[in-house]
Amino acid sequence: MLKAQDIMTTDVVTISGSATVAEAVALMTEKGLRSLIVDRRYSEDPYGIVTETDIVYKVVAYGHDPKTMRVYEIMTKPCIVVPPELGVEYVARLFANTGIRRAPVIKGELLGVVSVSDILAKGNFVNQPQRPYIEDEIDAARDEARRICAEQGATSQACAAAWDIVEELQATASHNRADRALS
């Protein structure tokens, strides 16, 4: 399985929370970035992020002057961070569940930024879709099969069909594991 560190963008630029929004825009335009990571003020301080969306939704939409507004007024801090070894499918699920599109990748220090664009461009979900909770699905299918067989008898058609489902899931899971070993 691909991990966050395999697809993240390592070209990261940070900005101070006290910088103006105009400075943030200049930095993003100059570096061709869609988000900036907000510097921590000390080592226990959480990371923050400011995105294009923050600027358009909170500054441009209201005609505020970017030269007088500061990054800390529109940033998201603390922000959701991703560990480098998190699987890409889990990154996608985390993004979907929390409604975010990008997050810093952090392990002790800032390593990169991972975004929906990175998942789309560098992920392998088209050729190797991975159901992140397949082991749980197998456990559930096994419980279900046992229940059906206890109720309807071990030789019943329903019992055989229920175990077929378990086997199919197991085959998918081992196929995924083989893919993972190869990649």
Place this chain on the structure above:
Amino acid sequence: MMKAKDIMTQAVATISGSATVAEAVASLKENQVRTLVVERRHPDDPYGILSETDIIYKVAAYGKDPKQVRVYEIMTKPCVVVNPDLGVEYVARLFAQTGVHQAPVVSGDLLGTISIHDILTKSDFVEKPKTYFELYCEEFPDAPEARMYDA
């Protein structure tokens, strides 16, 4: 005042609602765009849109096979569309209020798409931020509120 048509992206990639998500991903990569406009089925049909986010949130996040999922299952249709003459500040406000990140620019025909990125990189909001009042005065220069007085 800058308008949607001044900053929109004119190169648009379209896709059929019945295409597979795998085909949509291939088209996004090939055309180097972040959004696809879903073709109308007849002239009265509304426009639809498919974004990177739709694909990641609804397909990749669940490990569904993109070759088995169709565009119509995850697209947004009807979608918010923008008039080419709409001021950029109004586009930004519309986006903020509806939570969208991109929209087709339509006037009879599909003219382009406009995104948060277009607003940030091509508009003049840093040099000339416009409040609602200033936009109003530009639009109605003869209104009493818009009168300028020499101090």
